[in-house]
Structures are given as structure tokens and as C-alpha cells.
Amino acid sequence: MNDLTKKKKVSAIPYLLILPTLFFVILFTVYPLIASFKGSFFIHRLNIPKYREPVFCGLENYSKLFQSEEFRLILLNTVKYVVVLVPVTVVASLFFALWLSKERFRKFRVAIFHPAVLPLVSAATIWMFFFTPDYGLFNSLLGLFGYKGPENWTGNPKMSLWALVIISFWKDAGFYMIYYLAGVQNLPKDVYEALRIEGAGPIVSFFKFTLPLLKRTTLFVTTVAVIGAFRTVDHVIVLTQGGPSNSSSLLLYYLWQVRFEHLNVGLSSAITIILVLLLLIFTITNFLVSEKGGDNV
Amino acid sequence: MIKKIGLTVLMTAVLVAGVFASGQQEKKAAEDSQEEVVLKVAYPVAVDAPVADILNGYATEFKKTHPNVTIEPVYAGGYTDVKTMIQTSIDGGGDAPELAVMLATDVYDLANAQYIEPLSDLLANMEGSDAYLDDFLPVFLENSYYQDKLWSLPFQRSAVVAYYNADLFKAAGLSEPKNLQELADAAQALTVREGDSVTRWGIEWPTGWPYWVFQPLAMAFGKNIVGADDTTVYFNEPEVIDAINYYNDLSAKYQATPAGVQGTWGNVVPNFLSGNTAIIVQTSGSLSKILSNADFEVGVMGIPGKTSGSYSVPGGGNIYMTSGLSDAEKRAALDFAVFMTSPENAAQFSIATGYIATSKSAFSSDAMKAYSAEHPQVAKIKDILADAGKELAIQNLGQVRSIFHNYIQAAFNGEMTAAEAMAKAQEEADAALADFK
Numbered sequence: 193m194n195d196l197t198k199k200k201k202v203s204a205i206p207y208l209l210i211l212p213t214l215f216f217v218i219l220f221t222v223y224p225l226i227a228s229f230k231g232s233f234f235i236h237r238l239n240i241p242k243y244r245e246p247v248f249c250g251l252e253n254y255s256k257l258f259q260s261e262e263f264r265l266i267l268l269n270t271v272k273y274v275v276v277l278v279p280v281t282v283v284a285s286l287f288f289a290l291w292l293s294k295e296r297f298r299k300f301r302v303a304i305f306h307p308a309v310l311p312l313v314s315a316a317t318i319w320m321f322f323f324t325p326d327y328g329l330f331n332s333l334l335g336l337f338g339y340k341g342p343e344n345w346t347g348n349p350k351m352s353l354w355a356l357v358i359i360s361f362w363k364d365a366g367f368y369m370i371y372y373l374a375g376v377q378n379l380p381k382d383v384y385e386a387l388r389i390e391g392a393g394p395i396v397s398f399f400k401f402t403l404p405l406l407k408r409t410t411l412f413v414t415t416v417a418v419i420g421a422f423r424t425v426d427h428v429i430v431l432t433q434g435g436p437s438n439s440s441s442l443l444l445y446y447l448w449q450v451r452f453e454h455l456n457v458g459l460s461s462a463i464t465i466i467l468v469l470l471l472l473i474f475t476i477t478n479f480l481v482s483e484k485g486g487d488n489v
Numbered sequence: 490m491i492k493k494i495g496l497t498v499l500m501t502a503v504l505v506a507g508v509f510a511s512g513q514q515e516k517k518a519a520e521d522s523q524e525e526v527v528l529k530v531a532y533p534v535a536v537d538a539p540v541a542d543i544l545n546g547y548a549t550e551f552k553k554t555h556p557n558v559t560i561e562p563v564y565a566g567g568y569t570d571v572k573t574m575i576q577t578s579i580d581g582g583g584d585a586p587e588l589a590v591m592l593a594t595d596v597y598d599l600a601n602a603q604y605i606e607p608l609s610d611l612l613a614n615m616e617g618s619d620a621y622l623d624d625f626l627p628v629f630l631e632n633s634y635y636q637d638k639l640w641s642l643p644f645q646r647s648a649v650v651a652y653y654n655a656d657l658f659k660a661a662g663l664s665e666p667k668n669l670q671e672l673a674d675a676a677q678a679l680t681v682r683e684g685d686s687v688t689r690w691g692i693e694w695p696t697g698w699p700y701w702v703f704q705p706l707a708m709a710f711g712k713n714i715v716g717a718d719d720t721t722v723y724f725n726e727p728e729v730i731d732a733i734n735y736y737n738d739l740s741a742k743y744q745a746t747p748a749g750v751q752g753t754w755g756n757v758v759p760n761f762l763s764g765n766t767a768i769i770v771q772t773s774g775s776l777s778k779i780l781s782n783a784d785f786e787v788g789v790m791g792i793p794g795k796t797s798g799s800y801s802v803p804g805g806g807n808i809y810m811t812s813g814l815s816d817a818e819k820r821a822a823l824d825f826a827v828f829m830t831s832p833e834n835a836a837q838f839s840i841a842t843g844y845i846a847t848s849k850s851a852f853s854s855d856a857m858k859a860y861s862a863e864h865p866q867v868a869k870i871k872d873i874l875a876d877a878g879k880e881l882a883i884q885n886l887g888q889v890r891s892i893f894h895n896y897i898q899a900a901f902n903g904e905m906t907a908a909e910a911m912a913k914a915q916e917e918a919d920a921a922l923a924d925f926k
Contacts, residue, residue: 238602239885240924262895324756325747326687347697347750349902435697436750436898452573453887455602 225468231461238455246458253462262438263446267466269353270443274421274474277357277364282414284365286406289372290398301373308367312359316430319359320346323431330358349439352432356440359427364420368413375409376402411482418474422467443467526821527559529586531574533645533806535567540645543841551828558821568592568806572599575811579604587814587822590806593632594882596640597719601884605809607638611823621827624848628803628874632882635719641807642830643847645838647774648801648874649705654679655786657767668793669709669735672768676745679767691745692768693760694736697752699897700881700890702770705792705800707732708878713802714893715881720922722883724893725915733900733907749902772804773870777843780864789866791873801877805844845870884925892917 232253234246257263292301307315322330323345331343342348345355379402387397403410425444428434434441434449441449447467451460530548534540541564548560563586565571571589578585591599599605612618622630622639629643651672657679658664666672676691694702700714707714712728715721723729740748753760758775760766762782770792779787791799808826810819828834832850836857839846846852852861852871861867883889896914899905905913 237924239598241601243924244602320755324753344747344749344751346752347902349898349904432752433698435752435894436902437895437904449887449891452576453891454885455598455887 225464228461228464231458232465234458234461236457236461238457249458253459254466256459257462257466265438266434266441266443266446269439269441270422270470273353273357273442274418277360277421278414278417280357281361281364281368282410282417284361285368285413286372286410288365288369289376290402292369293373293376304369305366307363308370310363312363312424312426313430315359315363316427319355319362319427320431323355346432346440347436349436352436352440355431356427356442359431360421360424364417368417371409371413372406375406379405407482411479414478414482415475418478419471422471422474443470524817525557525559526817527561528588528818528822528825529561529563529584530825531563531565531571531586531589533567533571533590534564540842543838547825547829547834551825554828555821555824558825560825568595575604576602579811579813585811585813587811587818588826589809589811590645591641591809593629593641593643593646593803593805593807594880594886596632596635596807596882597884598886599809600635600640603812605640606812606814606819607640608642608810608823608826609638611819612639615823615827624832624850625830626845626847626849626871626874628877629845629847631803631879633807641809642826644806644808644830645774645842646803646805646807646845646847647772648803648845648870648877649702649770649792650773650801650870650873651768651770651790651792652761652775652779653768653788653790654761654764655788657764657785658788659786665788665790666793668796672793673735673739673743673745676739676768677743680743680745689764690747690760690766691743692739692770693746693751693753693757693766694739694770695752695754695757696736696750696898696901697754698894699750699901700893701802701804703732703736703897704802704878704881706736708800708802709792709794709798710735711795713878715879715883717879719882719884720925722881722889722893722915722918722922724896724918725911730907730911733897733911736901737903737907750898774805774842774844776864776866776870777841779843780866787866789869789873791876799873799876801873802880803874803877804880839867845874883922885921888921889918892921 231246233248233250235243235249235252236246237243288304291297292304310318319330322328325331325343325345328343330345331339342351345351383401383405384397387401392400423444425442425448428440428442428445432440434445443463444467447460447463450456450463530544532540532544541562544562548562551558551560563574565574568591572591572595575585575589575591577583596605600607612622615621625643629646633639633641633643653665653675658675661675661678663675663678666675672692678691679689680687680691681689696702704714707729710728710732712723712726714723714729716723739746757766757769757771758779761769761771762779764785773789776789791801793799808829810822810826814822830847832846832848832854833856835846835848835851836854838844839851840856840860846857851857857867881890881893893914896905896910896917900907900910
């Protein structure tokens with residue numbers, strides 16, 4: 193009887209401990225999200241007197257967005273940006289971690305990590321000069337490898353989005369490396385000793401053991417990388433302003449433009465909801481893919 | 490009789506109440522004028538000049554004559570950052586800066602969204618307000634009025650100009666271009682190549698944020714892209730299309746400038762100063778930096794016309810008063826705005842920054858006369874401004890400007906022909922302006 197009573201008695205302490213976080217999550221995430229969801233069903237334009245007060249319009253904002261060529265292009269840009277940036281950055285950060293976990297390469301850690309401590313605005317400003325046509329450092333470096341293609345990274349519609357990907361890769365790969373480095377350093381040494389005795393080569397060790405053992409780290413890094421890729425906007429503002437002709441415009445930048453430049457609150461609320469849905473789709477898919485095959489580590 | 494007495498008592502009561510109320514108001518006004526007021530003033534500082542030092546000086550100087558008013562400068566990167574700061578503060582019910590320097594062209598959106606207060610009524614109570622307003626160069630007040638009210642005062646103003654390396658012109662036996670053909674020929678003649686690479690471009694015309702630097706070119710062909718009212722744009726006009734084709738010809742036909750969109754605003758002045766570019770289209774706000782760093786003679790001109798003339802548009806920021814201020818704050822804010830724009834300060838600000846002095850008296854001040862005598866380019870810019878056209882100031886500016894930028898950049902990059910791009914731009918801009926007509 194006493195045991196049963198003990199089992200039923202639930203401590204209030206864990207709930208009390210999460211209260212402050214819950215308060216801020218409700219205030220800064222849940223409430224704005226509900227407000228945006230509600231706002232997305234209204235025409236609410238601050239610079240048009242008749243729409244200064246919201247007017248209900250049903251799904252008009254969503255249908256306007258999906259009919260707009262501009263929005264479809266920006267959506268495609270965002271998906272391209274995330275789909276290319278996240279895998280490339282995550283794979284590179286894993287290889288940096290494997291490389292720099294070795295004692296003799298430790299000294300390179302700072303070099304690889306240092307872009308992560310720069311604010312994105314500073315990183316974009318530095319890269320603005322790296323990308324300068326004719327004499328920019330990046331073009332000069334490519335020239336050493338025989339590159340003779342176009343150099344106008346920020347003005348060429350076929351290159352501007354990739355310029356943003358390059359900056360984010362440069363900045364983020366070193367940061368995600370830290371997580372992998374922690375994961376790699378915690379891998380059980382005896383397993384590798386056994387593998388060595390069994391005669392397993394480095395490729396087998398990596399794919400059969402290292403990668404599965406780092407599954408949790410990979411899930412965390414990929415999730416953070418996806419969220420980070422969706423919410424970066426600073427380098428768009430500094431480097432391209434979404435141009436030329438929206439070729440480098442990303443969803444969050446467009447959201448800012450519609451809300452603060454076009455003063456269209458209703459439409460920007462609809463974009464917010466679409467952005468959150470996209471993030472959820474990417475994150476849940478990531479969880480499902482990562483969790484497939486069981487909780488083996 | 491009783492009625493008469495009653496009426497007399499009533500009238501006396503009304504009169505006494507009126508006098509009492511008026512006395513109370515005067516007393517309140519007197520109290521207001523002595524009330525401690527703290528004014529936050531938001532400035533964009535991303536310019537080629539030590540604006541923060543100058544504005545800190547203004548705050549200190551103003552305190553000497555207005556001991557009850559404390560000025561707290563709030564610095565932000567550029568005009569967009571200041572505007573976003575004001576919007577988020579007011580929309581979120583926060584404490585927005587009482588004064589802000591924002592683009593003169595933002596007046597319609599800011600007023601419609603009730604972010605700003607008109608200044609007309611406050612100025613009407615100011616002694617000598619007519620003379621004060623008449624003293625501004627008229628071109629700078631063009632975007633200050635809306636709905637018969639004055640909403641902003643000219644402060645940090647500039648114009649589109651072309652700077653040229655006069656030494657290179659002399660060495661090549663060229664004189665200042667008088668028309669667009671001469672400009673293209675000069676740019677071609679001054680371009681230098683070594684093998685496949687270009688060591689000096691004839692001209693750089695940055696087009697990452699193109700409407701402003703493009704407007705004088707369209708005007709040179711005979712049509713401004715914006716109408717006299719606040720809801721008409723002329724994007725799809727033959728003259729505008731000719732202007733785009735001319736820009737494209739500078740690279741394709743004359744090989745005198747890099748091809749396509751050039752998002753290189755920040756590189757253009759260093760390229761010019763280092764002799765890597767012979768002519769640049771830029772803001773007059775870079776004048777001080779260019780004059781103090783150039784080791785060659787610097788020429789300044791407007792964009793030459795198709796056959797003759799000189800074209801430009803004004804630009805830059807005005808001082809706005811944000812909404813929701815108390816009477817005491819409004820009075821103090823107006824006093825500080827008037828102080829900032831006084832002829833003496835306008836002259837000093839112009840000399841220190843390269844921005845154009847906003848008032849006629851500023852140009853006749855001793856300091857400005859001495860500076861102009863030393864740098865004749867200053868007087869030249871004033872002349873260029875005399876014939877300047879209207880900057881793209883329009884209802885729903887943010888959206889209309891984005892539409893224009895998207896399509897003109899598509900034309901510059903060869904993704905669409907100039908005619909196709911401008912037809913689409915006109916169609917979308919008309920739709921974006923439909924709610925305002």
C-alpha cells in the first residue's frame with residue numbers, strides 16, 4: 193500500500209523547474225505563432241487607411257502567395273539553400289572533427305572554428321570584399337586553380353544564392369565541428385582497439401561504427417543546422433538584398449520585406465505560418481529518418 | 490427679468506470658466522516649457538563621414554540653450570535600420586525615439602501608417618516660420634509635404650552626381666562630356682586592358698540598388714520614372730527603355746564598364762580613388778571623402794543629357810517627428826530639429842560630411858563661401874541640384890521600388906529585354922498602386 197502511494201505521488205519540482213522556460217516559450221513562441229495564424233486570415237496593411245484595421249479575408253493571403261511567381265521563386269531559393277547547405281556543412285563539420293581530434297592536428301582547431309565567433313553581418317562584410325570582381329580574394333584563389341568563369345558573385349543571378357551558401361558554410365562548419373568533436377572524443381576507445389585487432393580498415397570502422405555511434409550528435413547538428421539555415425537573413429541584407437531580381441531572396445528576408453517595407457501585416461503573417469510549417473516538415477523528417485532503424489546507441 | 494439675470498449669470502460663468510481654462514493652459518504651457526524632457530534622436534551612421542561625432546556635438550551645444558532638454562542620440566546602421574527601429578517600437582507599444590532621420594521619400598508610408606506627426610501646426614506657432622521654410626532649397630522640400638501638411642525637415646541631403654578623374658581626362662585630351670554619347674566615348678577611351686584583364690574601367694555605375702542612380706539617366710533620355718503625383722510611375726516608356734539599353738551598351742558595345750548588375754556601391758569610391766576607374770556615378774555625400782583622399786584633380790558633373798543638359802535627383806534623409814509625443818516633447822523636438830537645420834549647422838554639416846547644405850543662407854555663410862572657394866565642386870553640385878528632378882517618392886514605396894528593382898536588374902542581366910522587363914514592371918506597379926488611387 194505504501195509503495196503504491198509512493199508511486200502515485202508525483203513531485204512538483206520538475207514542473208516548477210520548467211515553468212520559467214515554459215513562460216518564455218508561451219510568451220515569445222506560442223503566443224506570436226497563434227497571433228500570426230490568426231493574422232494570416234486578415235487583410236491588414238498599415239499604409240492603406242481602409243485596411244489599417246484588419247479585414248477578414250479567409251485564405252486570400254495564402255492563395256495570393258502561392259499564385260505569386262515571386263513567392264514561388266523565393267520558396268524554391270530557400271529549399272535549394274537548405275538542401276545544399278545543411279548536408280554539405282554537416283558532412284564537412286564531421287570530417288573536420290575527425291581530422292582535428294587527432295593530437296597532431298589540434299592546433300588547427302582555432303583556425304577552423306574562428307569564423308563561428310564572428311557575427312554574420314561581419315562575416316558577410318568580409319566576404320563582400322572577398323567576392324569583389326577582378327581583385328577579390330575568393331576570385332584570385334579560384335584563379336590559381338584555373339577558374340576563368342564569371343566573377344560577379346553578388347550581381348549574377350546564377351551565382352548570388354551560392355555566394356550566400358559559401359558564406360554560411362564558412363561560418364557554420366567550424367561551429368558544428370565542436371559538437372562532433374565532443375562526440376568523437378566520447379567514442380569508446382576499446383571498440384576501436386577491438387576493430388584494429390580484428391583487422392577492420394578505416395572505411396569499415398567509419399561507416400559501421402563511428403557514424404552509427406555519432407547518430408545522436410548528427411541528429412542534433414542536423415536539426416540545429418536546418419533551423420539555422422531557415423533563420424539566417426543578415427548576410428542577405430548585407431550582401432545582395434535578395435537580388436538581383438530576387439535570385440538570392442530567402443523566405444525570412446522576404447518576410448521582413450513584406451512586413452517592414454511593404455507594411456503588409458496580413459501577408460507577412462501568412463509567410464510566417466508557411467515558414468514554421470516548412471521548419472516543422474524538415475525537422476520532423478529529420479527525426480524520423482534519424483530514428484529509423486532503432487535506438488541502437 | 491429673472492430670465493435676463495439668469496442669462497447674465499450664465500454668460501459670466503462661461504466667461505470666467507473660459508478665462509480660468511485659458512489661464513490654466515498658459516500655466517500648463519509655461520510649466521511644459523520648463524519640464525525636463527529627454528529626447529531620443531535616431532540617426533543612420535552608415536555614411537562616409539564622422540556623423541556620430543557631429544551629432545554628439547549638436548546634443549551638447551543644444552543643452553546650453555535648452556538646459557531642460559537632454560538629447561540622447563540613438564545610432565543605427567542605415568536608413569532602413571532606423572525605419573525598422575521606429576516601426577517595431579511603435580507597433581510593439583514601446584518607447585520610440587522622438588526624432589528620427591529617415592529617407593525623405595518614405596513620407597507617404599510613414600504618414601499613412603501613423604508613425605509620424607505633421608510639423609505644420611507646431612511650425613505655425615513658431616516665430617519666423619515662413620522665412621525659415623522659405624530658406625530651404627526648394628528641391629529638398631519636395632518630399633516634405635503630404636495632404637497639405639509638412640511632415641519633415643531636410644537634413645542629410647544629397648544628389649546623384651558623376652565624379653571624374655580630371656587628370657586622366659586631360660591626359661587623354663578629353664573635356665567634360667556634354668551629352669551621353671560623349672560620356673560613352675570618354676568611358677571607352679579611358680578603359681585600359683592588359684591581355685584579358687581590365688586594369689582600369691572607364692565608368693562604374695553601381696546597380697545593386699538601382700532606382701536612384703538610374704533616374705537621372707532616364708531623365709537624360711527625356712522621361713523621369715515617377716510622375717508629379719503620388720500614384721503614377723512611368724516605367725514602360727520608350728525613353729526609360731532607351732536608358733536601360735544605353736546602360737547595357739556601356740558594357741556590350743563600348744566595353745567601358747563591367748557587364749550586368751554591379752552590386753558594388755562600397756567598392757566604387759575606393760576604385761575611383763586608386764585610379765582603377767575613371768568615372769563613377771555616386772552620391773554627392775561622398776564628396777568630402779573623395780576630395781580629402783584623391784591625389785588627382787576631381788571633376789563633378791550631373792548625368793549629361795541625350796543631346797545637352799545635366800540631370801540629377803536629390804536623395805538622402807529628412808528629420809521626422811514620431812507619433813505619440815506629449816506637447817512638451819513636441820515643442821522640444823521641433824526646437825532641436827530647427828537647431829539641427831539652422832544655416833550655421835547646415836553649413837558645418839555639409840563641410841564635414843559632403844552632404845549638401847540644405848538652406849540658401851548656409852551657402853552664403855562665410856564658412857561655406859571659404860569652403861566653396863577652395864573646392865569649386867561644392868558650387869557645381871548646387872548648380873546640378875537646381876535642375877534636379879523628383880526622386881522616386883510614391884505611395885506604397887517599398888513594394889513599388891522592389892518591383893522596379895527586380896525587373897530593371899533582369900534587363901541589366903540580359904534575363905529579359907528592356908521592353909519586356911519594363912512592361913511587366915509597369916503592370917505590377919500599377920496593381921500595387923491601385924488601392925491608393
